[in-house]
Each structure stands twice: as C-alpha cells, then as structure tokens.
Amino acid sequence: MSVPDGRARRPLRLAVVGLGFGQCHAREIARMDGAVLVAVADLAPESQGLDLDGFAAELGATAYRDGRRMISEEDLDAVVLAVPPGGREKLIRQAGAAGLALFLEKPFATDDAYADALARVCAEYPNSPVMLDFCLRHLPAVARLRQLLDGPLGRPLLANADLVLPRDDSPAWVWAPANGNGIVNENTCHTFDTLGFLLGDPVSVHAEGGAYRSGSLEDGIAVTIRYEGGATAVLTGGNLGVQALRTPVHLSVCTERGQALLTGRDHMANDLTWATEDQDEPAHERWELPSRARISAAALRHFVDSVQAGIRPTPGVPEGTDAVRLAMAVRRSLASGRPVQLFRPGRRAGITT
Template identity: 60%
Template sequence: MSTPGTTHAPIRFGVVGLGFGRCHAKVLSTLPGARLVAVADLDPEAQGIDLEPWAARLGARGHRDALRMIEEEDLDAVVIAVPPAARRRIVEAAGERGLAVFLEKPFAVDEAHAEEMTALFDRFPDMPVMMDFCLRHLPAVRRLRELLDGPLGEGLVVNADLVLPRDDSPGWVWDTAQGNGIVNENTCHLLDTLCCLLGEPVSVQAAGGSFLGSPLEDGVAVTLRFASGAAAVLTGGALGAQALRTPATLSVYTRHGQARLSGRDHMFNDLEWATADSADAEHEGWPLPGRGEISAAALAHFVASLHAGTAPAPGRDAGVLAVRIAMAVRTALKSGATVDI
C-alpha cells in the first residue's frame, strides 16, 4: 500500500455503511485525487441497494463484510458511516492496516463511549482522523470565518437554526445505545459550526423536550456561552416540515458589523454582511449542492490533507466536544440549571 502524501496517486478509499455512506461513495467515485475502490454493507438490501451492480456502476467492488474489505482491498483510507456503537472493530481494523479514517458524526453515543473511542484511537497515534462536520467546509461558512478574522472582527452574539423534518430520522437515532437522540446525531452539525466560528464553549442552558412523543428530546432551544465571552442561541431537533427542505440560518453580530448565513437542505449557501460603517451590504452566494453532496467539500479537504501529509480538520477532538455539548444540553433540560462543558 502506498503512503498518502508521498505520491500524486489517488487516495484509495473504501466506504463502510451504505445508508448515508452511499452519498460519500458517489462523491468519491468522481472526486479528483481520490479513487473509490470498494464499499461494504452488512445488509445492502435494507438500503434498497443491489450491492454488486450498484458498486460496479461506481467503479468499485461490493462487500458484505467490512473487516474483510479492509483486509483484502488495497486501501489508503476508509469512510466509516455506520452507527457509533458498531464502529470499534472497524476502527481497529483500519488502524492495524494503517488507514486514514473519515468518520461520520456523531463521534460516540455519550461521554463514556467517547472516552472509550478516544482510548481506541489513541492506540493508533499516526492515524489521520477527520470528523464529517461538513457545514464548516461549505464555501459560505469558510468565507464567514475569513470575515470574522478580517473586517467584521470577532463574533459576539449569534442566533442559529437547524431543525430536521419530523419523522426524517432512522430508528437508531432515537436509541440511547446507538445515536442517543437528534441533538447528538444531527444538531451536532450546528454545535460544531458555532465552535468553529466562536471558539471554546464553556457552559450551556437549555429548554425544550419531547414535544411529539419521541423517545428523547425532539426540540431544543439552547444558549451557549464561550470562553471569549461570546454567546449563541440555537434551535435544533426534529420538528420541521419536509416541504420547507430543512432551512438553515445563522446570524452573527460582531465587533465591527454583522453577517447572515442562510440556505436549505441542511446547508448554508448565501451570505450577507456589512461593517457598522458600510453604506451597503455585501452579498455573496454559491450554488447549493445536491443533498447527497453535502459532504463533498469536507471529503475534498480530507483528500487534499492526505496528499499533503497534513492533519485534516476537524479531528476527533471536535467529535468528542460535540458529544459533550449534546449531553450537557440533555442535563440542562432535565435540571433547568446552567451546565458547565
């Protein structure tokens, strides 16, 4: 197996889990600098996939055993897109083969599981690991990050909204031993984006609960305080309507002005901003990717990092932090108190 970063040969990928992982596979099959070699799913029929012809259309081989795929195929990296509780043996196999890992969120089921997974990854200190917190890699968010480091100055107060449609999540998301709730499994995208923009969070307050009879909280209003003194208010959960296609908004008031991100299908693609002394607002927009291409920019960053021999971002620490915040939200919901992170 060639070593990523030492040649210009494509990074050879395997993808494990063809629920949402099918989207990663399709992106990788055409992504410059990457080559999709193989895919694996224990029960592809449950995903509506006829495995061998489906994989062949992408130029890959299909497997029903992820461990066998990792053992038999000549890979540089693996995308792990199965629920958190099913990842341990896959991570071990990848680490023993010296593969890089692109890991779907959430990083873990809860804080105890996050500690276990951290100890597992620590066994492979040279393994490049990237969390698929794909929103921070969208062009609109990257541009906002540049503006906060430039003319707008640091973010002070943020209002953000990302709420999934009701009945849009598979059952494992609501299982405390699997996804452990929609905040941990999906609102974590917004939690990571806020940390990317505002820095280290220090405490959380929350209100909400299970409004539609979900096993865990399905709607939350959260206030986050950051070490910088910045504050963010966000709404998350799964109370939305399919017809509105998951609108996403984020307004930030900064040291020298303000900005607003907006979009739909979980993604931001429109940015308006102005400094306090601007005569007119600036408007910047980007094409909205298809829903199945939401991770394309993140995967492109991962591939570029492997070619360059640099650490991809965000790494596993960002995954651990998102789990800690999600669990702090639940604690705050139950206690009504401010919870330190």
C-alpha cells in the first residue's frame, strides 16, 4: 500500500456511511487527533430515530442520504462502512475506485459464497486497504495477552471463551439471511477473531446447540475449535444472556509455560491475570473500561495510524472471511452432528464435513 504525497502529513479525512452503530464511529473520529470527520451518510436516518442534519452539524460534518454520492463529491482519504453486508458491494466499489481506505463493520459477509465474492471485489482495488472492525483484538488487555504468549507464557495450548449477548438485544437485520445471517455470524464472530488472533488458524470445528429461542437460526452454541499449531478452544456464543449482566467477558488460556485469564463486561476485556509456572503469585493488570459506545476507539486509532503511515491495517479481508467461514462451519456442524474440517490452501479455505 502506498500513500499519496501529502496524505500522511495532514489529518486523515474520513466519512461514515450507516448511522446505526456508525454514530459511535462518527463521534469517535470527530474527537480523534490526526483525523477529521468530513461527512456522514444514511439512507433512512429516521429509522434510527436520527435527525441527520442535526447530527452532522453537531460533529462539524456534511450530511448525505446517499453514501455513493458522498464518496464521489467529498475529498476523502478513507470511509467507514457501517452498513449491513447486503448493501456493501456497490459502496466498496465506489470507495475502491476512488482509492480510499475502508473500515468495515463486521460481519464481513453473510456466507461463504458472498465472502469469496466480496474478497474478489476488494482484491480489484489493491490501493484501497480494508480493515474489519474486529475491535476486541485491539483492546489493550487482549494486545497485552498476545505479547505474553509471544514471551513468558509461551505457546497457547487450551483456551476457554464466553461471549453471550443479552436476548432481544439485536436489530432485526441481524436475523435476515441476506444481511446478518444470525447472531453467530454477526456477533460471535468477535470471539472467532479474538481466538484466531491469539491461537492461530482454525482447522476444525465441532458445534452443539441450536435455535433455542429464535425458532430459526442458531442463538446458543458451544463449540470446540482446533487450531493449526495444535491449540484447542472451547467457546460459547449466541444471545441467550440477560441485560442485567451487561455481556460479561471471559477468556482463559493455558500455555506451555503458564496460564492467563481475561475478564470484563460489555463485550470488552479489561482485566488480565497471568502467571508462569515458576511464579508464586499471579500478576494482575487492569485497564479503564471505556463506555460501550467507544468499543472501537483503539481499532479506529490503529486504522488511522496505519493508513497515515502507509501500512496495511489489521485485521483485513482474510480474517473477515475466516470469521464467516467459522460461523457457517458451526451451522453445518449443528446440522450434521459431526466435526467440520477447514482446509486453508493459501488462506482460501474450503470446508468439508
């Protein structure tokens, strides 16, 4: 990736398309050093209960109802696409043709075929780097655990992860097959990505669970995932929790030389306890827990800094595709009652049962 002359020497000029959770992205960019929020766009702001012109004016941005028109008319360096997957392809093409960097909300796609199709579209624009908002890997506590695995704790062997949303907490589009394609694809993908960041490439999946309350797509799962380096993870996901517990977070890892535990709430780990086998007492590290609206702050910071430096931000399209493949492998395993193998020649995984 190269950065045009002068682009790295001025604040990065960004716009946001989609003002559901994209409102949070817009507010974060507006307060961020080294970034300027130029414009925001939403096709139907009334459905969000949003006064589009007032919101844009509050943040010093220009308001649009047409994201493609916004991209063509504004002087931008990057665009945040916080729209459901079903409405992305034309926007990706518009941004790619303009040479803009892309920050995409998860999930990357709805299923394997669409993930492959979107990956091919992104590959048509090599000068437009793409980052997925798998924001949990950028939280300080998770990044610190990654450092420890590369250092005193050593190679991960066994992990246990839990991230279960409150029931009835998600908008209707999450359950539409052409958009979110279920809570596992739309939200448990956070755990898939975090575990991949810590443990490596997944090679097999075995799932139990089902559609306990939804009546259609799976809403509660218990999954075993095997990774290329030999590590195994067990995770629970879905949306069978309750609001009062505020989406508690739990992730533990046993390693070749020790053990670590991450905990937190509102999706976000902020408390890390760890020890090597030769320590008498564990180390305890804690970070301030941001508001839920600022969950993507560290990820957006990484995106802005990377684009300005001419470095490709991570995670990108391969990780986005991986998460979709895992969600679809979970569904296939639930249907068959058997493990699903993921083969990954050149990071283009096929799936067999």
